Amino acid sequence: MSAIDSAEAKNTALGGASFLTAPTQARLAAIQASYRAGYDGIAPAKQAMVLLSGQKNVLGAAAQRKNSRFIQVFNLAVEDGIFPAADRAFYKLDVGTGNVPEMSTDAQILQVGKDLVKGEADRIAAGGGAMAMPAIAEVNTAHTNFNNILMPHSTAVDAYDQRQEALDALNPEADAVIKKVWDEVDTFYNEEEPASQRQNAREWGVVYVLSGSPKTVTGIVADAVTALPIEGAEIFFRNGNKTVLSAANGSFELTTTLMGVQDILAEHDLHLDFSASVTLVENEDLTVNILMQPVV
Numbered sequence: 574m575s576a577i578d579s580a581e582a583k584n585t586a587l588g589g590a591s592f593l594t595a596p597t598q599a600r601l602a603a604i605q606a607s608y609r610a611g612y613d614g615i616a617p618a619k620q621a622m623v624l625l626s627g628q629k630n631v632l633g634a635a636a637q638r639k640n641s642r643f644i645q646v647f648n649l650a651v652e653d654g655i656f657p658a659a660d661r662a663f664y665k666l667d668v669g670t671g672n673v674p675e676m677s678t679d680a681q682i683l684q685v686g687k688d689l690v691k692g693e694a695d696r697i698a699a700g701g702g703a704m705a706m707p708a709i710a711e712v713n714t715a716h717t718n719f720n721n722i723l724m725p726h727s728t729a730v731d732a733y734d735q736r737q738e739a740l741d742a743l744n745p746e747a748d749a750v751i752k753k754v755w756d757e758v759d760t761f762y763n764e765e766e767p768a769s770q771r772q773n774a775r776e777w778g779v780v781y782v783l784s785g786s787p788k789t790v791t792g793i794v795a796d797a798v799t800a801l802p803i804e805g806a807e808i809f810f811r812n813g814n815k816t817v818l819s820a821a822n823g824s825f826e827l828t829t830t831l832m833g834v835q836d837i838l839a840e841h842d843l844h845l846d847f848s849a850s851v852t853l854v855e856n857e858d859l860t861v862n863i864l865m866q867p868v869v
Contacts, residue, residue, distance in 0.1 A: 574612045577747060579778030580754045581605040592761045597753045604743065604750045611740040618733040623843055623868045625726040629679075629719075636719040637676045639712050640685045644673050647704055660701060664692035679723060686716030755779050782812045783832040789858045790827045790851075794819040794839060797864040803841055806865065811836040811848075829853065839863050 581601055584591045591598060644664070648671040650656045661671045665688045676682045693709040703709070758777045762770045771781050794806045802823025809816040810831055819825045819839075829835075832853050839847040844865035851861055 574608065576751050576754075576778035576780075577601070577605045577608055579776065580751070580758075583777050593754065593757050597750070597757060600746075600750045601754060604747050608740070608743050608747050611736070611743055614736050615733075615740060618729070618736045619842065620868070622726075622729040622733040625722065625729045626843060627868070629722045629726045632715070632719040632722050633679060633682055636686055636715040637682050639707060639715040640676060640682065640689060641673050643689055643704065643707055643709070643712050644671065646706060647671070650704070656701065660696055663696040663699075663701075664689050679719075683716070683720060683723075686712060686719070690716060751778075780812065784830045785832040785853075785855045787828050787830055788853060788856070790829065790837070790853075790861055791858070792825060792861040792863060793823040794825060794841075794863045794865060795823050796844070797866045799867075803844065803865060806839050806841040806844070806863070808837070808839050808863070811838060837861055837863075839865060841865060843868055 584593055584598055584601060593601070644666065647656065647661070647664075651658050651661070651671065658668055658671070661668045666672070666674070674681065674685050676685055690709060690713050693704060693712075697703055754777060755774075758774050758779050762773045765773065774781065794803045794808070795801060796803055802821070803819055804821045804823065806819040806823075806825075807816050808819060808825045808827055810827075810829055812835060813829050813831055815827065815829065817825050817827045832855060834850055834852050836848055837851050844867050847863055847865050849861070849863075851859060853859065
C-alpha cells in the first residue's frame, strides 16, 4: 500500500511534469483509489471480528463451566441418594458414570447445554425435584448468551474474510502497476549517482534492498500479558517475500536474504500488529522473540 500511495502522491504533485507514461498514470490512479478503499476496510472489519471473538470465547467458557458444574453437582446428588442414577438419562449422560461430555467445540458446548435444559424439564415433568446450585435457569442463561453471540461472530468473520478476499483480488493489478512505476522510475534516474538515484526513487515508493546469503531468523511469539505462546501468527519482513506461521509452542523459523536494518512484522487475529527493526548481518543467523499485545 505504501508504494502505491507514494507513487500516486508524487505523480499528483508533479502534475503535467510527471515522466510516467499516460497509461501508467491512469492505472496508478485507479488502483490507488480502489486499493486504498479496500485496505482501509480491513482494519475495522478485523477489529469487529476480534472483539466478537473475544466475547464468544468468554461466553463459551462460561457456558462450558455452567454445564460442567450442573453435571458434577447432579452426580454428587446421585451419590448422596437425592436423585436416582437412572435420571442421568434425561440429560443424555452415561447412566453408570455420569461423566461430563466433551465440550471442546462450540457445537458440543451448545448441544450439552441444550440437553441439560430439555432434560431438566423432562425430569421435573416426570416427578423429579428441581436441581439447585446451579439451577437450570443459570445453565439456560449461559447457553442462551453463548448461542446469541455465535451468529454475529460468524457474520463478522465472513465480513473480514470478504474484505481480505476483495483486497487479495486487487493484488495482481497492484503488483503489475508497481512494477510499471518502478521500471519507469528506474529508467528515468538511471544516469544519476547511486545515492541520488536511491533518494529520488524512494520518493516514488521505490526502495533498493541489499540482498545477501540466506540467513535464518528464529524466535518465539508470545502474548505480552499472559506470556503464553501464540500459534498461527504470521511472521514476515516488510521488504521480504516470505511469510511463516508460528507453531503451537509459538516458535517460528524464517529464512531471508535481506541485509542491513529491516523491519520484522507479526500479525495475529487476536493481537495488535507487531513491528520491530532488526539488523541482519551477512552469514549470521538471528534470534528475535516477539511479544504481541492482545486486543481488548
